[in-house]
Each structure stands twice: as C-alpha cells, then as structure tokens.
Amino acid sequence: MSKISLAVEVAGLRLRSPLMNAAGVLGMSPPILKRVYDSGAGAVVTKSIGPAPRTGHPNPTLVRVSCGALNAMGLPNPGAEYFVDEIKALKEMGVPVVASFFGGSVEEFAEVASTLSKAGADALELNASCPNVQEELGMLASDAGNVEKVTATVREETRLPLFVKLSPNVTDIKEIAMAAERGGADAITAVNTLKGMAIDINFKRPILTNTTGGLSGPAVKPVALRCVWEVAEAVDIPVIGCGGVTTWEDAIEYLLAGASALEIGTAVMTHGFEVYGQVNEGIRRYLEMNGFSGIKEVVGLAHQIGEEQDSRADRCSIRV
DSSP: OOOOBOOEEETTEEESSSEEEOTTSSOSOHHHHHHHHHTTOSSEEOOOBOSSOBOOOOSOOEEEETTEEEEOOOOOBOOHHHHHHHHHHHHHTTOOEEEEEOOSSHHHHHHHHHHHHHHTOSEEEEETTSOOSSTTTSSGGGOHHHHHHHHHHHHHHOOSOEEEEEOSSSSOHHHHHHHHHHHTOSEEEEOOOEEEEOEETTTTEESSTTSEEEEESGGGHHHHHHHHHHHHHHOSSOEEEESSOOSHHHHHHHHHHTEEEEEEOTHHHHHOTHHHHHHHHHHHHHHHHTTOSBGGGTTTHHHHHHHHHHHHHHHHHHHO
16 A cells, blocks of 8 residues: 555645646536545535626537637626535535635625635635626736735635636736735636637637637646746745646646646546546656655656756856
8 A cells, every 4th residue: 555645735725635626617516526526636626606696608608629628608607605505515525625706896706705715615716817797807817906906805805725716818927926925815726728719610600609718628738837837936825737637647747847736627528537536646656656755745846956957057167
C-alpha cells in the first residue's frame, strides 16, 4: 500500500486530493456532485449561482469541436435561495462544497456570498469571468479596479476561504490576480474558458445561438498553464489550475507550474467520472517514482529549477 498522501490544503480548506470539478460542467444535482466526490475529488464546485433565477441563452448552447467544447449557457440557475437546500444536502452526504457565484453588481456579489456562506458552503469561488448584467461592472475580470472592489466587498461578507476565478481573455492576468489578492482573495482559480465560436457550413451561420461561447478542453491547456505560471509568480496566495486537465501528466504540469489544486471539467464529458480516480492514481505514481512524499513538494518546482539553471548560467557567463 502506497504511503504517498494526495491531501492538500488550499487557503485553509483541507482536501483529501487536489482535484475538484470545474464549475458549471455537471449542473446542480447533489447526487451528481456526490458521484464526483466518490470518484476521487477532494471537493465539489457548484455551478455558478446568481442572486435571482436566470434562464440563460436559448439552445443550442453547447457544441463539441475537435479540440474540446464550446458553450454559451448564459449562467442559467434558479437563484441563490434555491441552492441553500442543495448545499445542505451535499453537506449531509459528507461532501466538501465550494460554492461558485456571480452577480451583476457589487451589492449582488456580496448578497449571494452571504447567502451561500450561511447555507454551509466550505469555500466560495467568485466567478469574476462571467458576463455581467449591469454596466457598472462590464466584463469584471478585465478590470483590475473592479475585481479588487468586488473581492473586497465580498471579503467583508464572509470568513470562508474565497477563491477568485479569472478569465484568460485579458491583456495582463498578473495585474488582475494581484488586484484580487489586494481585495482579500485567499486563492486564485486560473482560468475560465477562452472566447471562441463555430459555424455550421450547411446552414451558413454560427452554431451557438449566442454566436460566441467559451472554449474548454485540451485546446486551452497551454494558455491556461501559462496563466497559472504567471499568476503563481505574481501573487503570494495559492493558485488553483483549471483548463484542459485530462490526464495525470496534465495535472503534474499544472502542479509544477505553481498550482496547489486542480479543477477538471470537460474531461468528464469525454472520459466519464473515472477521470478523477485515474488522474489521482497517476499523480500518486509520479510522486512515488520521483521520491516525493506529498504534493506540496512538487507545487511550483519548475519555477525553482528554472531559477537555479539561470543562476548557474549566469555564473558560467561571468567565469568566461
């Protein structure tokens, strides 16, 4: 029996494994999220919850593409009050819950955070990369000032670990991550989907009713991995990697780049719930074969090794 532990701690949230599901991929049903946990996840992440019922965009809202999937759901959900019972049900099942949430204004973000905190969530994930319904915030994750303001306001409403999920569709993700940290974020989730589209050549029009959607899956991994690397160098709080994690090798890359935990989403559509156990087992074997006793020893190691190599190269240059 292997003595390798996969347990991690992210901003005070203790997880038996570094894996979670990505918000929105598996809906809101407690039994479905319980399957995620039973398959090996350390916690489950709810779909993004808003202040009031929202229908989202009309179908089609999801299309498979050769490199992953495009979705334009439009954040459909029945509102925060409905989710109170869902969160309580998951907690009664013994499942750690990270509640993802959004709002159209600073006040709405704070209101939903308060509701979900009182419902018994173990942590909150502030979806800063969602489309907002009021002009006050615009596309939140592209504005460092608004990210800091919203994060700070939510921070005042809850003592729970607060993760801020960022978008890759920005000029400088480091600036946005540092703004979230200044606002009181306990961790950064990097990243949400890339903006993309698909066209039906027979109907000669965009497939998604919303025209554009969020690209997820293997195609986004190199971009998301770069975001994790840059965020890890910019902030002093943990980073949760998200984007195209499908295999244990993907997971190890993220850990080496600086992620302390990981979210898996689209891979569940192609590999089933078993992907969590498969990735966990692959991580365990990698740690054992490389002489590590736990995940913490691997997190950010590529940064350290790169710095050591640069230092040696500088010394050699001086001698020459």
